[in-house]
Amino acid sequence: MQNGVLADHQIRALIAQGAIRASAPIDAGQVQPASLDLRLGAIAYRVRASFLAGRSRTVTERLADFQMHAIDLTGGAVLEKGCVYVVPLMESLALPAGMTGAASAKSSIGRLDLLTRIITDHGVEFDRVPAGYDGPLFVEICPRSFSVVAQPGQMLNQIIFRQGKTIMSDEDLRALHATTPIVSGDPVISDGLGFSVDLRPEAGNLVGYRAKPHTGVIDLAKLNHYDPAEFWEPVHTDTGWIILDPGAFYILVSREAIVIPPMQAAEMAPYLAMVGEFRVHYAGFFDPGFGYAAAGGAGSRGVLEVRCHEAPFVLEHGQVVGRLVYEHMAALPAALYGQAIQSNYQGQGLKLSKHFKPSA
Known part of the structure; x- marks a missing residue:
């Protein structure tokens, strides 16, 4: 093999x-x-x-x-x-x-x-x-x-x-981007592909959601069921920055649109704590085809699950908050991530989990 x-x-x-x-x-x-x-x-x-x-x-x-x-x-x-x-x-x-x-x-x-x-x-x-x-x-x-x-x-x-060995080197990643762009704009490649947070949306000033501290129970079997307002507070900014509160959990979105080509997979890697008082949720795989066919191959944005640590922290638009480690596939999948297999987050922007009704 x-x-x-x-x-x-x-x-x-x-x-x-x-x-x-x-x-x-x-x-x-x-x-x-x-x-x-x-x-x-x-x-x-x-x-x-x-x-x-x-x-x-x-x-x-x-x-x-x-x-x-x-x-x-x-x-x-x-x-x-x-x-x-x-x-x-x-x-x-x-x-x-x-x-x-x-x-x-x-x-x-x-x-x-x-x-x-x-x-x-x-x-x-x-x-x-x-x-x-x-x-x-x-x-x-x-x-x-x-x-x-x-x-x-x-x-x-x-x-x-x-x-065996699966992780792509930075040199291989740059070569891949030259033939099949893996991110919108110029890539930041260092031990994987860096990505940043979007706090200046093209329309409006909604940049994310913050979990409410005292809510009801979520039944994992109920999809498109819950009113987001019962569980989440919208986060708005006109300044291009927000202050993260200690212990709070946020849903934000990457500035970049990401592409995972058919012969690659990717894993969201933990980001160094020295860059700030927050953690971007690092448990996440990106299947081959993520963003590959969305909007004519323009990519899909990554949703960021962010938890602030001990001190309030100012998060700025365009601040690098995480990285994707790309890996080689052992073979071409029979089916790619996307509409054909009813993938939930192809072509996504800022989006809560599938348990919630779409925000108004």
Whole structure:
């Protein structure tokens, strides 16, 4: 197999070979162009604290140390804001030697400020599956801004599979941009593609949303259902800057329109804390084809999930806030991200998760 991120048909081959197993049949819709959606099992364990198993322990052994009580998710159950839960997933792995996995929250989950991270037996990192891993998968869930209702089978996380070296060098990225532009305007390339925040929109002065501190519960099964005004405060500016409040969660948008060509995938990487008192949510994969066909290939903007840390911080229009690490695909996907597979965020601008009605 050629080195790179596995494409959809290669993921299906892993399923057929038994390298990806599940307690219920895997639905065809779980397989995305370069990733597999993972499903919640039936039980959530409320735990005292977030944890990693560590090299000598299994997740089940650690649950015995930290479990407070078990919750049956059948029919839906509330996962409360500020609490930590561990849920066994329906999927498990028996990866070939040399193949690794990397997981992240799905786009809609990150936009709810729902911290979800995959943990494994003998694991020492969140969201990383070591080469040749053979064992179960678990997800740690910590609602940060909103309590949610979850039930078995829901897909909060996705996983990609990597064979060998996949990350593109800056030199390769510049060469790719020269032939297939990956961003509007001049690219800022340094250990990936830098992107900045848009605080001077072309029309109006709405630049983002801030999560309200005291809200109702969001049922993850209800799409296009909730009034944004009940959960979000609009953020406006006429100055090209905003002040982030400590502990607050914001939805903003990138200034640049981004393109992921068919033979590339990308991961949003953590940004250095030294640039300011904030964190841009870094759990996020971009499938091949993101922005590629939108508006004639003009790209799609990236939604930024931003949390401010200890001190108020002034965020300026055009300030670089994150980077995308581009990776080679091992093969061309059979289907690309976009309308053909009913992708939710192709051609997006500033947009809340799919649980909310469109803003007026």
